[in-house]
Amino acid sequence: MHVAKDIDILISGDYMREKHIRYYIDDIYQGKSIRSFLEDFNVSKKKIYKLEMNKAVSVNTEIKSFDHILKPYDVVEIDETFIAPEAVKKVKGDIDIVYEDEDIMILNKPSGQLVYTDGIDFDTLTNRIAYHFDNIYPILPVHRIDYETSGLVVFSKHPICQSYMSNLFELNHIKKVYSCLVDNEVKEKSGVIDKPIARDRHDNKMRVSSQGKHAKTSFETIYSKNGISKLKVEISGGRKHQIRVHLRSIGHPIVSDRLYGHMNDKYPRLMLHFESISFMHPRTHQLLNVTKPAAF
Helix, strand or coil: CCCCCEEEEECCCCCCCCCEEEEECCHHHCCCEHHHHHHHCCCCHHHHHHHHHCCCEEECCEECCCCCECCCCCEEEEEHHHHCCCCCCCCCCCCCEEEECCCEEEEEECCCCCCCCCCCCCCCHHHHHHHHCCCCCCCEECCCCCCCCEEEEEEECCHHHHHHHHHHHHCCCCEEEEEEEEECCCCCCEEEEECCEEECCCCCCEEECCCCECCEEEEEEEEEECCEEEEEEEEECCCCCHHHHHHHHCCCCECCCCCCCCCECCECCCCEEEEEEEEECCCCCCEEEEECCCCC
8 A cells, every 4th residue: 555755734723623634645546536545545335425415525625526646746645534433431540652743643551451441441552542532533552452461552532543543453453462471491592382263152252262263472581480481572463362362272371371270479460461563554665664562
């Protein structure tokens, strides 16, 4: 997928009432329609329809048909107010911003916090962001990590970025590296666990199963001592509880994993941290790598 060289946020009038996303088109899109341009960012048909019906896209300040053909140096503006979801409830609380630009915000989530509400607990990372940033289009997560897991969570600041980043995660075009502590001393310096994962029909957890979906986990041993090992883990597949299930399957459950192992009195939380993420940025089309080392 190609993207325009520059994506700017244009604030017109009252910041709280009107917001546009501005794109400077380069020759990559010569001969493409507005519709095709939006589809290249994986904007859904439903959102494209809403934008079209509300005449929410202009080219060089003029409203155009979505069949209009774009030319180099055109300026496309999208009024995101027509595709904004319901406002997110604001909850006061601290947030740890690791990286931020016009399109993306990456936060460090503590263990024991939800990314998005389950309908009962609203003290989530998303709701706390809403308290600090009162946007027409809420700053929303493009993926989730487990409640017990700490580490990086990527948020989008506008709907085009939301569609683009969600698609990257869906296609597994994201490099994800975790740190963890596991029970027992790992003898191998490195290894690969390539086992399919499926939902356990008899319990609220996942399991290795020949009937499951493909999942691969690679690990590197950082140290092993006193019955505990520290690992760097990289995953592809992104199945629910993938790291926890795979490491348990080789006799090394994550320390203090209530679901797949047992609690350790020295460690009051699940010792798993999403440490590093790399992907192609939607604006620069350059590789972005963001790292937040584990505290353990």
